[in-house]
Amino acid sequence: MTLTTQVVPPPAGRLRVQAAEAAPRVHRAGPLTVIGLTVAAILSVFPLYWMVIIASRTNASAYEWPPALLPGGNLGENVRRVLDNSDAAILKGIVNSFVAAGTITISTVLFSSIAGFAFAKLRFRGRNALLIAILLTMMIPVQLNIVPLYRLMIELDWLNDIKAVTIPFLISGFGIFLMRQYTLQSVPDELIEAARVDGCSTWRIFRHVVAPALRPAAAVLGLLTFMQYWNEFFWPFIVLADPSNPTVQVSLRTLNSAYHQDLAQIFAGTLIATLPLAVIFVLFFRQIIRGIMEGAVKG
Amino acid sequence: MSIDLNAPAAPRGGPTTPPGRGDPGRSQRMKTRLAKLDIRVSPYLYVAPFFVLFAIFGLYPTVYTIWLSFTDTSPLNPTTNFVGLDNYATLIGDPNFWNSVFNTLGMFLLATVPQLLLALVLANWLNRKLRGIHFFRAAIAIPIVTSTAVVALVFGLSFFARDFGLANGLLELVGVDRIDWRAERWSSWLSIATMVDWRWTGYNALIYLAAMQAISADLYEAAEIDGASRARQFWQITVPLLRPTIIFTVIISTIYGLQLFTEPLMFTSGSGALGGGSLGQFQTVTMFVVEAMRAHQRWGYAATAGLVLLLLIVVVAAINFALVRRLGSER
Numbered sequence: 001m002t003l004t005t006q007v008v009p010p011p012a013g014r015l016r017v018q019a020a021e022a023a024p025r026v027h028r029a030g031p032l033t034v035i036g037l038t039v040a041a042i043l044s045v046f047p048l049y050w051m052v053i054i055a056s057r058t059n060a061s062a063y064e065w066p067p068a069l070l071p072g073g074n075l076g077e078n079v080r081r082v083l084d085n086s087d088a089a090i091l092k093g094i095v096n097s098f099v100a101a102g103t104i105t106i107s108t109v110l111f112s113s114i115a116g117f118a119f120a121k122l123r124f125r126g127r128n129a130l131l132i133a134i135l136l137t138m139m140i141p142v143q144l145n146i147v148p149l150y151r152l153m154i155e156l157d158w159l160n161d162i163k164a165v166t167i168p169f170l171i172s173g174f175g176i177f178l179m180r181q182y183t184l185q186s187v188p189d190e191l192i193e194a195a196r197v198d199g200c201s202t203w204r205i206f207r208h209v210v211a212p213a214l215r216p217a218a219a220v221l222g223l224l225t226f227m228q229y230w231n232e233f234f235w236p237f238i239v240l241a242d243p244s245n246p247t248v249q250v251s252l253r254t255l256n257s258a259y260h261q262d263l264a265q266i267f268a269g270t271l272i273a274t275l276p277l278a279v280i281f282v283l284f285f286r287q288i289i290r291g292i293m294e295g296a297v298k299g
Numbered sequence: 300m301s302i303d304l305n306a307p308a309a310p311r312g313g314p315t316t317p318p319g320r321g322d323p324g325r326s327q328r329m330k331t332r333l334a335k336l337d338i339r340v341s342p343y344l345y346v347a348p349f350f351v352l353f354a355i356f357g358l359y360p361t362v363y364t365i366w367l368s369f370t371d372t373s374p375l376n377p378t379t380n381f382v383g384l385d386n387y388a389t390l391i392g393d394p395n396f397w398n399s400v401f402n403t404l405g406m407f408l409l410a411t412v413p414q415l416l417l418a419l420v421l422a423n424w425l426n427r428k429l430r431g432i433h434f435f436r437a438a439i440a441i442p443i444v445t446s447t448a449v450v451a452l453v454f455g456l457s458f459f460a461r462d463f464g465l466a467n468g469l470l471e472l473v474g475v476d477r478i479d480w481r482a483e484r485w486s487s488w489l490s491i492a493t494m495v496d497w498r499w500t501g502y503n504a505l506i507y508l509a510a511m512q513a514i515s516a517d518l519y520e521a522a523e524i525d526g527a528s529r530a531r532q533f534w535q536i537t538v539p540l541l542r543p544t545i546i547f548t549v550i551i552s553t554i555y556g557l558q559l560f561t562e563p564l565m566f567t568s569g570s571g572a573l574g575g576g577s578l579g580q581f582q583t584v585t586m587f588v589v590e591a592m593r594a595h596q597r598w599g600y601a602a603t604a605g606l607v608l609l610l611l612i613v614v615v616a617a618i619n620f621a622l623v624r625r626l627g628s629e630r
Contacts, residue, residue, distance in 0.1 A: 293509035
């Protein structure tokens with residue numbers, strides 16, 4: 001069939017084979033290394049542990065010296081107080097953050113996979129120019145454009161609306177790059193060629209040949225995207241100025257502004273805001289760590 | 300992601316051809332034409348969503364920002380006037396702006412230099428044979444689950460509090476007077492840099508670790524045979540080979556570091572927080588931009604400051620790139 005001639009080989013080179021299974025590392029850790037790592041691990045974990053201590057004690061004990069080093073029994077009480085706090089609207093914030101970050105995650109994974117596949121395996125005029133254009137767009141910070149973006153939100157009537165923190169971020173250049181790289185490496189061209197010979201349409205090829213192979217990368221991209229937008233502060237702070245409809249991070253800001261003397265309540269709030277990602281981290285930390293390690297090196 | 304070339308499931312046969320109706324030759328030609336159209340148009344359809352979104356929320360605002368910077372746009376002004384380069388002239392003569400530039404660059408250096416050096420050391424340690432190394436990797440990575448807002452609250456309200464903070468408690472133990480962390484430039488910078496470093500050091504260490512694992516062990520074995528010490532191996536093999544990765548982290552740190560906002564904003568509470576302290580001692584450029592927009596309602600001026608921030612990022616990134624590129628090559 002003539003269609004097969006349309007299938008082109010991927011760009012040569014660039015397929016960097018990582019030494020994932022390279023020769024074993026030569027050095028064993030010495031005692032100094034173990035001590036250093038232990039100190040680093042304690043310093044990394046301590047602020048989170050401290051958050052649990054304060055969130056589970058009375059507010060008065062947050063101001064004590066020497067400090068308490070074990071959690072207390074007031075966690076439920078403090079959590080209830082922060083959930084009941086109508087100024088901070090943290091429950092609403094949690095729901096909003098889940099909706100916004102969840103929507104962005106699903107959309108980013110979907111559209112990045114499709115676009116990444118196109119950049120990796122389809123030939124079209126202007127492909128390289130468009131790819132470079134995406135790279136350049138990643139350099140433009142939101143900070144630069146807050147005035148026109150803010151104005152745009154007013155015109156669209158999205159101020160204080162969850163749409164403002166969701167819709168502009170539905171696709172990311174980083175995601176497209178990540179998925180392109182993974183498609184290049186994990187989907188052999190012969191497979192796509194074979195599907196073409198069988199008369200598959202481009203969409204069918206993506207759906208049945210490429211998409212199943214992309215699952216591991218999609219999972220990593222999804223995790224990183226969700227974490228990023230769950231934690232996002234700057235833009236929500238700008239457009240969700242009305243404290244009654246916040247994201248969870250904006251709720252924390254309200255708590256800080258109005259209740260900065262009530263550490264137990266604030267720390268219960270930070271604990272709630274961190275918990276979803278902490279759970280995700282515990283469940284998927286191998287994927288997350290691998291995503292950070294490999295995504296950055298290849299990005 | 301690892302490069303396993305595990306073949307995905309084989310395609311499920313060809314599409315079922317619908318029973319031909321009418322002239323079979325004609326439907327065949329129709330099919331071929333459709334297939335050609337598919338091959339020609341599909342790629343553009345697949346990449347289009349990104350560009351549509353970018354046109355609306357990236358390109359259009361950028362052009363608009365440039366235009367705004369030549370106007371006196373404000374929600375307080377009934378009319379908008381073209382003012383030429385007035386905003387730029389005002390900005391260059393604005394001591395508050397230069398103060399925010401100074402603070403941003405100062406905190407960036409104070410945070411980034413120790414952060415990346417420490418990350419390099421940590422990565423070198425993590426790249427060893429050790430039981431439980433995965434535990435250490437996870438522990439050092441865990442700060443990434445916290446948001447910058449949470450980091451700012453935990454450190455700002457508890458560690459760097461004046462009257463009861465942990466940092467002051469520890470200082471008193473060794474006989475040093477309490478420090479009012481927010482009062483002085485150096486102490487507020489140090490507090491904020493600590494927050495940034497706690498959040499990002501482990502992240503950068505993991506990136507370096509990935510690059511280190513890609514270095515062939517043969518190189519170290521050869522160096523060992525030549526009698527090179529561990530330290531020498533680190534500086535003469537590891538660091539030069541890590542140069543592309545170090546450049547990457549420096550550029551990323553520059554882009555994000557110069558946009559520093561949440562930590563200094565949350566360091567104080569209340570409506571004046573955008574000012575960055577009583578004397579602006581920790582106001583960053585991004586805070587300056589938001590203050591011009593929000594508190595002063597000077598939209599044209601805020602747009603100008605935003606553009607100059609972008610310029611600053613590009614210039615500093617270029618300088619850092621030039622500096623880091625030479626790393627290890629002179630030895």
